[in-house]
Every structure is written in C-alpha cells, then in structure tokens.
Amino acid sequence: MVAIFLISLITSFIFLPYFIKLMTIINVDGQPIRSFCLQDHFITKKGTPTMGGIIILASVLCSILFYVALNIKVLLLLFIITSFAVIGFLDDYYKLTVKSYHGLSGKVKILIQFFVAAVSVLILKSYSESNFTHVYLLNGFTIDLSYLYIPFAAFIIVGAANAVNLTDGLDSLAATQSITSFASLGLSAYLVQADVNIILSCIAFIGAILSFLWFNAHPAKIFMGDVGSLSIGAALGFISILIKRExxxxxxxxIFVMETLSVIIQFIYFRYTKGKRIFLMSPIHHHFEKKGWSETTIVIRFWVIAVVLSVLAIAFFL
Known part of the structure; x- marks a missing residue:
C-alpha cells in the first residue's frame, strides 16, 4: 500500500512543475474566469494554468496499471475515470480555445455522462452477485431497488462527478475534499472487507491529489480543471458502488452535496421569484467569500466539516 502511494505521489510531484510551465506557454491567459465572479478572483487567479487533472489522472492510472490486479472492477473504474476525463478535457479545451468560462453544452455532457455510467453499472451487474441491486442503509438494513438500481447508480456517479466540479472554485477546496473522501472510502472498503484493489485505487488517488495540492495551495499555481474534477468525482461515485455503500x-x-444543493436552490429560487436570491452567490463557497471569509478560511473550515462528517458516516453507516 505504501508503494502505490509513493509511486502516485512522486510521479505527480515530478511532472506537475513541467506541466505548469507547458500550460503557461500554451495558454498565457490561463483558465477563463466568470465575468460575474468576485473581483478579487480576476486579480489573483487570472492567468493561472488549468487542466492539472491530467497529471493527477496520469499518475493514478500508472500506479494502478503497475501495482493493482486488473479485475473487472478495476477495469471498469479505469473506464469510468478515463471517460469522464475525456469529457472534462474536451470541456476545458473548448473553454481555453474560445477563451470563455462557458464550455460544452451542459445537456450534452450530462447525457454522455449518464450513458457511460449506466453502461459501466450494467457491465458490473453482469459480473456481480444477485444482491447487487440492494442498497445498504443503516444497521444492516437494505432495500432492493431491482431495475431502478441502474439509474440510481448512474445518478450517484454523475452526481458525484458534477458535485466535485462545482466545488472546484477555490484554491485547494476540491483537492482537500477529495483527499478526505478517498481516505474515508478507502477505510470503509477495508472495514467491509471489500476488494483490496479498490483500497489500493483510493490510495493512488490520495497520493496524486496530495502532490497536486502542493501546487494548488493558495495562491494556486495550477487548477485541476474539469478533466480532473469530473473524473475524480466519478471515481468517488463508482467506488461507493463497488463497496456497496452508495x-x-x-x-x-x-460538502460536495452542500455545494450542489446551493446551486440548485439558488437557481430554482431565482427563477420563481424573478431575480431574488437566497445566497449572495452560489456555489455556497462564494457566498461565504461575499460574507467576508478569506479563501483559506473557507477551505480549512469546509475541510474540518468534511472530516467530522466522514467520522460520523463511518461510525453510523458501517
């Protein structure tokens, strides 16, 4: 376990500085910043290169391919990661080429994501036991979703992918939350005696994201981009399905759930009240920025909440 962690950590740490230089040369303007975003973001974040998720995923994939047994679960995890990374890459590339924060069509992205997720779950189901469609709730109680499990599982994957994507709006925020989530899922996998290869995959992600965090700490030298956030989120969702703890x-x-709900609530409220807002800005991390919290304060406090939630989740749901 230490070996795969070090491989992922060191690989990511070695190549990220070169990637930052490369992306700075290729696109001097960096990741486009939303025109209605906080003014401070234009000053501190303009010109920051993006798509650092490429190095995260390359490190993870190399670590898994060299160290993890490639059974059907791992192969499907790699398929999910790669597919969502490609979607994110195309979105990032489009943003950089047209120099706009608007990427590919949201509806198209969601449809492709659901298709990839559903196909992956269907394949996994064909290799799994008869209780695959059972969802574990609490204290050993489960519910059989039967045919509804496929769309449910696809929703978990797509929802997690886009939740991480929405959270990736402050330096270190998505990275710290992702590390905590992978650590918690890895521990959960160990406690429920899941496939050891799933645990190793979680460790590979932790190593790669830790190295990325070194360069993503405020003020960030690079952002992970959609190529990173979508694939990381999809991996979290699929791993929760693999260990049957959705x-x-x-x-x-x-925190990912809170960020997503803040966007949904804001959108619905804004639409039906014809312009009124519940939050000063969404996702909710921007609301707290508007309230005067510093970027670092938000990241640390959100991380504290994530750790507490993870401890409670493992205590009550395992």
Whole structure:
C-alpha cells in the first residue's frame, strides 16, 4: 500500500512543475474566469494554468496499471475515470480555445455522462452477485431497488462527478475534499472487507491529489480543471458502488452535496421569484467569500466539516 502511494505521489510531484510551465506557454491567459465572479478572483487567479487533472489522472492510472490486479472492477473504474476525463478535457479545451468560462453544452455532457455510467453499472451487474441491486442503509438494513438500481447508480456517479466540479472554485477546496473522501472510502472498503484493489485505487488517488495540492495551495499555481474534477468525482461515485455503500458517500462528501444543493436552490429560487436570491452567490463557497471569509478560511473550515462528517458516516453507516 505504501508503494502505490509513493509511486502516485512522486510521479505527480515530478511532472506537475513541467506541466505548469507547458500550460503557461500554451495558454498565457490561463483558465477563463466568470465575468460575474468576485473581483478579487480576476486579480489573483487570472492567468493561472488549468487542466492539472491530467497529471493527477496520469499518475493514478500508472500506479494502478503497475501495482493493482486488473479485475473487472478495476477495469471498469479505469473506464469510468478515463471517460469522464475525456469529457472534462474536451470541456476545458473548448473553454481555453474560445477563451470563455462557458464550455460544452451542459445537456450534452450530462447525457454522455449518464450513458457511460449506466453502461459501466450494467457491465458490473453482469459480473456481480444477485444482491447487487440492494442498497445498504443503516444497521444492516437494505432495500432492493431491482431495475431502478441502474439509474440510481448512474445518478450517484454523475452526481458525484458534477458535485466535485462545482466545488472546484477555490484554491485547494476540491483537492482537500477529495483527499478526505478517498481516505474515508478507502477505510470503509477495508472495514467491509471489500476488494483490496479498490483500497489500493483510493490510495493512488490520495497520493496524486496530495502532490497536486502542493501546487494548488493558495495562491494556486495550477487548477485541476474539469478533466480532473469530473473524473475524480466519478471515481468517488463508482467506488461507493463497488463497496456497496452508495448512501455513505452522500455523508462523506457532505460538502460536495452542500455545494450542489446551493446551486440548485439558488437557481430554482431565482427563477420563481424573478431575480431574488437566497445566497449572495452560489456555489455556497462564494457566498461565504461575499460574507467576508478569506479563501483559506473557507477551505480549512469546509475541510474540518468534511472530516467530522466522514467520522460520523463511518461510525453510523458501517
């Protein structure tokens, strides 16, 4: 376990500085910043290169391919990671080429994501036991979703992917939350005696993201981009399915859920009140920025909440 962690950590740490230089040369303007975003972000974040998720994923994939047994579960995890990374890459590339924060069509991205997720779950189901469609709730109680499990599982994967994507709005925020989530899922996998290869995959992600965090700490030298956030989120969702603790992820990733709900609530309220807002800005981390919290304060406090939620989730849902 230490070996795969070090491989992922060191690989990511070695190549990220070169990637930062490369992306700075290729696109001097860096990641486009939303025009209605906080003014401070234009000053501190303009010109920062993006797509650092490429190095994260390359490190993870290399570590898994060299160190993890490639059974059907791992192969499907790699398929999920790669597919969502490609979607994110195309979105990032489009943003950089047209120099706009608007990427590919949201509807198209969601449809492709659901297709990839559903196909992956269907394949996994064909290799799994008869209780695959059972969802673990609490104290050993389960519910059989039967045919509804496929769309449910696909929703978990797509929801997690986009939740991480929405959270990736402050330096270190998505990275710290992702590390906590992978650590919690890895521990959960160990406690429920899941496939050791799933645990190793979680460790590989932790190592790669830790190295990325070194360069993503405020003020960030690079952003992970959609190529990183979408694939990391999809991996979290799929791993929760592999260890049959789908509901657990919602609590472990409570910050991701909160960020997503803040966007949904804001959108619905704004639409039906014709311009009124509940939050000063969404996702909710921007609301706290508007309230005067510093970027670092938000990241640390959100991380503290994530750790507490993870401990409670593991205590009550395992």
């Amino acid at each position: 509901i657990l992820l919602a609590m472990i990733g409570g």
